[in-house]
Amino acid sequence: MPTAVPPPSVPLAFLVAAAAGLVACGGAWIWARGAAALDPNADAVVVAVHFGVLATLSTGLLGATHQFTPVVTGKPLRSVRLARATFVTWLGASWMLPIGIATRQLGVTAGSGALAGVAVVLLAVNLASPLSARGKGVPVTALRFAVAGAVLTTALGVAFVGDRQGGWFALSGHADLAMGVLGMFGWLGTTYVGVAEKLWPMFMLAHMPAGRRAGHLAAWAVPVGAAALAGGLGWSVPGLAWAGAGLLAAGLAAHLASLWSHVRHRRRKADLHLVFVLTSAAWLPVGAGLALAGTLVLPHRYNLGVALVASAMAAYGGWLLEALVGHAHKVVPFVVWSVLRARGVATGPSGKPLMFADLYDHRWAVATYATTTAGIAALCVGLGASLPAATAAAGLLLAVTGVTVAANLSVRPLRLLPPAAREGAS
Secondary structure, three states: OOOOOOOOHHHHHHHHHHHHHHHHHHHHHHHOHHHHHHOOOOHHHHHHHHHHHHHHHHHHHHHHHHHHHHHHHOOOOOOHHHHHHHHHHHHHHHHHHHHHHHHOOHHHHHHHHHHHHHHHHHHHHHHHHHHOOOOOOHHHHHHHHHHHHHHHHHHHHHHHHHHHHHOOOOOOOOHHHHHHHHHHHHHHHHHHHHHHHHHHHHHHOEOOOOOOOHHHHHHHHHHHHHHHHHHHHHOOOHHHHHHHHHHHHHHHHHHHHHHHHHHHOEOOOOOHHHHHHHHHHHHHHHHHHHHHHHHHHOOOOHHHHHHHHHHHHHHHHHHHHHHHHHHHHHHHHHHHHHHHHHOOOOEOOOOOEOOHHHHOOHHHHHHHHHHHHHHHHHHHHHHHOOOHHHHHHHHHHHHHHHHHHHHHOOHHHHHHOOHHHHHHHO
């Protein structure tokens, strides 16, 4: 591993927590199935959404940010201790907020806002030095925007918590949807756009032609478009909202064009990782279609329009979740392999030299792909058509995914550890 990269325990801690968050998210959707059919803005739905967006997607992508920022810049984090402090504070915030809403404990939600603010400040301070590197291309550009998006989203989130606490914060328009757009695309989506431009060439063995601009366009258009769309929604400025939506759509189209270029120029045969990535990309046009349908229907059939918009946000979340789970099957073995080699493990279960493919069961990986994809699809159907049974099925499938991916990516490596090291790890 390059010397700039943090210890494996840093990204792995975030990814383990993300798997636990997905299990909680699944359970929350089962609990919210009835409320979601009646009102997608109900508190039970807000609980499930925050377990998904904060405890799962944000936590997993924070792990990726801490791992790949030093890789793409060649400069270490300011401090590994700051990274661990970010993990602890973000973990507390991401679980306390939905729990506080579910139990109607205003003090818990207030505490979550404070912890989230601390976590994002720690993140920005820790990444400031490596992200100051120049000439590092699209990934660094996107990650700079992503950190700014994280700060803005968290500021809105703290205001959301304060509004629930005392009703002192108010925006005209759709403040909650503005925060969702900014978080989904300005922070999380932009993070994936940047990280993918590093991971796709590596995992697909894609040698890209010079002068390629799609990734560069995506790194600028996605965060800027998301900010404009969020501003238009938050302050009820339709022109700004539509302009932002158009720019965001152009950025996401450029992201898909970049993916297609990587697929065309890959030297590695099609594998499960490629299936995950392509399925992830497919959720973007699904989400766009649902969002457009909801926007057109909303003035005439309000409840259906809101349901379709909620389904669209589930599809956009599916874009990131499918990518996170798929890339985890590459990234975690890559990180764990270095740990095993450092502990003296040189051979796999077959007696041959240890390979990344030895570190998880590929049949269970296929099953994880099936549960992930089916869970996202069921959630889109359950929210869009107001079907409690579909929403409950989605929750069950997502919970199973969280358990399966965590077990599949940890059991074999733990078995390969020497006995003394295994006792320390447990």
